[in-house]
Amino acid sequence: MDLDIVVIMLVSAFAGFLGSLIGLGGGAIVIPVLTLLGVPLKQAIANSMITLIATSSGSASAYVRERLTNIKVAMYLEVFTVIGAIFGATIALLVPSRYLYFFFAAFLSTSFYGIRRRMSASNSHDNIDQDRFSRWLELEGTYYDESSSKDVNYKIVRAHLGGPAMMIAGLAAGMLGIGAGAFKVAIHELILKMPPKASSATSNFIIGMTALAGSTVFIASGLINVVLAGSIAVGATIGSLAGSRLLPKMSDKAVRTLFLTVLIYLILQMVYKGVASP
Amino acid sequence: MRRPALEDIIGYILIIGVVTSLIMESAGLVLYTVDKGTAGIDLSDSEARVRSRDFFAYIVDVVASVLSNPSYASVMALGLVLLMLTPYLRVVASVVYFALSHNYKYVVITLIVLAMLTASLIAH
Numbered sequence: 001m002d003l004d005i006v007v008i009m010l011v012s013a014f015a016g017f018l019g020s021l022i023g024l025g026g027g028a029i030v031i032p033v034l035t036l037l038g039v040p041l042k043q044a045i046a047n048s049m050i051t052l053i054a055t056s057s058g059s060a061s062a063y064v065r066e067r068l069t070n071i072k073v074a075m076y077l078e079v080f081t082v083i084g085a086i087f088g089a090t091i092a093l094l095v096p097s098r099y100l101y102f103f104f105a106a107f108l109s110t111s112f113y114g115i116r117r118r119m120s121a122s123n124s125h126d127n128i129d130q131d132r133f134s135r136w137l138e139l140e141g142t143y144y145d146e147s148s149s150k151d152v153n154y155k156i157v158r159a160h161l162g163g164p165a166m167m168i169a170g171l172a173a174g175m176l177g178i179g180a181g182a183f184k185v186a187i188h189e190l191i192l193k194m195p196p197k198a199s200s201a202t203s204n205f206i207i208g209m210t211a212l213a214g215s216t217v218f219i220a221s222g223l224i225n226v227v228l229a230g231s232i233a234v235g236a237t238i239g240s241l242a243g244s245r246l247l248p249k250m251s252d253k254a255v256r257t258l259f260l261t262v263l264i265y266l267i268l269q270m271v272y273k274g275v276a277s278p
Numbered sequence: 279m280r281r282p283a284l285e286d287i288i289g290y291i292l293i294i295g296v297v298t299s300l301i302m303e304s305a306g307l308v309l310y311t312v313d314k315g316t317a318g319i320d321l322s323d324s325e326a327r328v329r330s331r332d333f334f335a336y337i338v339d340v341v342a343s344v345l346s347n348p349s350y351a352s353v354m355a356l357g358l359v360l361l362m363l364t365p366y367l368r369v370v371a372s373v374v375y376f377a378l379s380h381n382y383k384y385v386v387i388t389l390i391v392l393a394m395l396t397a398s399l400i401a402h
Contacts, residue, residue, distance in 0.1 A: 003319040005307055043321065053361050054300060057292040065289035075372060075384060078391050086398050137383070208292070209391070212365040216333070216398035219362070224328040226354035227310055227319050230303035233361070237300055 003037060008228065009235035011037070016055055016239025021246060022259035026055050026236045027178035028108060032266050035273060039228070041097040045177030046223035049089070051233040052179055052211035055240045060205045068201035070141040073156055073194070074209075080163045081184075081206055082213040084170025089217035092175045100176065101274030105267045107172050111182040112263070128193060134159040143198055154195050162192045166206075174214035179207035284375045288368045295364030302357030310350035325351045328358065333399035337363075366395060 015029035027048045034044035063069045092100060130140070139156035156162075165187045173180040181203050188199035218224055311317050320326075330336035337359050343352040369392045376384040 003321065005311065005317040005319060008319065039321070050358060050361065053365060054296050057296045057364055061289045061292035061296070064285050064292070067285055069285070071284060071288070071372070072384065075387050075391065079387060079394075082391055082394050086394065208365045209369075212362055213395060213398065215362055216395060219328055219330045219333065219336075219358075219399075222327055222329045224358070225319070225321055225323070225326045226306065226328060226351055226358060227323070227326045228321065229328075229358060230307055230354045231319070233303050233357075234300055234307065237296070 003039065003228075005227065005231045007037070008034075008231035012051075012232045012235030013239035013242075016236035016241075017243040017246075018239075018258070018262060019055075019236075020059075020240040020243030021250065022255060022262060026240055027052050027176075028111070029262065029266065030232060030236060031104070031177055032269050032273075034232075036269070041100055041273075042092065043223050043225070043228070045092055045100070045175075046215075046218035046221060047177075047225060047229040047232055049174075049177040049211055049218055050215045050224060050229050051236055052177075053208050053215070054233045055236050056179060056204055056207040056211065058237055058241065059244060060201075060208055063201035063204060066143075066201075068143050068197055069205045070139075070156075070194070070198055070202050071205075072137065073139050073141070073188075073192070074202050074205050076137055076139065076159065077163060077166045077202075078206055078209045080167040081170030081173070081210045084167040084172075085174030085210045085213035086217055088171040088174025088176075089214040090174075091171075092177070093217070093221055098274055098277045101270050101277060103172075104176050105270040105274065107176055107178075107180070107183075108263060108267050108270065110180075110186070128155045128157060130155045131157055131159075139192075141198060145197065152195055152198075154193070154198065156192045156194060158191050158193075162187055165191055170210050170213070173207075173210045174217070177214065179203075179210065181207060281375075281378065284372065287371050287375065291368045291371060292364060295360060295367065299357045299361040299364065302353055302360065306350045306354030306357060309353060313350055325349075326354075328355060333359075333362070366399075369395065 011033050012030050015033060016026040019026035019029050031044045031048050035041050134156050137159055139159055140154065142151055142153045145152045169180045169183045169187060184203040184206060185199050188194040188203060340352060340355045340359055344356050369388055373385060373388045373392055376388060
């Protein structure tokens with residue numbers, strides 16, 4: 001198929017829509033679709049990475065004003081994701097595309113964590129014994145939870161482990177041109193013991209910074225094409241806004257089924273591309 | 279006057295940056311279609327290619343070319359520059375905010391992030 005502004009905008013809108021609906025982020029969907037349309041993988045990665053700044057910052061702006069985002073936690077973790085993303089993007093430019101397809105498929109598999117998360121009930125985050133380093137970093141927060149109509153207080157633990165883990169998330173994000181949101185949320189919840197809503201909002205906030213860090217490398221590579229990047233940015237932002245409006249109206253079961261179908265299809269497609277590429 | 283909360287400052291930086299950038303991208307897409315007479319994308323079009331060795335020098339170039347000779351390529355390049363400046367400015371705002379709040383621990387943390395981004399933007 002020929003590349004066309006309208007086609008790219010439509011598939012990006014669809015990817016952004018689906019991405020925000022199933023919590024996968026647009027990048028993970030738009031990159032495989034762009035390669036299907038004939039865009040070389042590295043170009044798809046570079047152009048998608050820069051547009052992630054738009055899709056993540058739109059919703060990040062709302063979350064941060066609603067006080068769901070924990071800015072101190074984000075700033076501390078960004079030290080690590082920025083290093084990771086700069087290295088990741090540099091690696092992406094150096095390794096053969098063939099390997100990137102396999103990394104992509106492998107990394108998409110970490111998104112299965114999202115399913116487990118939707119099924120588990122949120123547990124209490126009060127009365128946690130904070131370690132000295134996390135307390136020194138002032139990593140704690142409060143937000144108002146609308147579904148239970150009360151304030152949720154929480155304290156972050158094991159910041160010394162969460163930082164280096166986020167470096168891996170940044171590395172994968174920079175290398176594959178994606179937000180790696182599911183992986184980031186998993187670190188926030190499993191290692192740092194952050195409650196789900198604060199964790200999603202903070203991960204979304206950090207994705208904008210990781211995307212910038214990766215873009216600092218790609219912008220010098222000559223892989224970014226303003227027309228391609230512009231079409232993805234406009235399409236994906238419209239799509240993800242629409243998706244976030246529809247999300248509260250969809251049943252968990254429908255979201256889960258959609259998520260599984262899309263994820264398995266994308267993994268198979270990337271493995272196939274990796275095997276088939278020279 | 280009481281200082282506004284960092285959350286609000288950052289929230290507005292993000293939304294203003296993204297909206298402005300998307301308006302420029304959309305305008306550029308229209309200019310492109312009119313200019314080329316087609317909506318087809320040519321990945322080998324060198325005019326549409328971004329190649330910035332030093333991002334800050336690139337900003338000056340892009341602004342100059344939008345002012346002197348506005349074309350789809352310069353308008354869209356400016357849109358992308360604004361997009362990249364959005365998270366960058368929110369780090370700058372955080373550094374200033376933590377400095378004014380005398381929270382030097384976080385001045386150092388945010389400065390580390392800012393320094394790495396700046397170095398990577400200049401050094402490629």
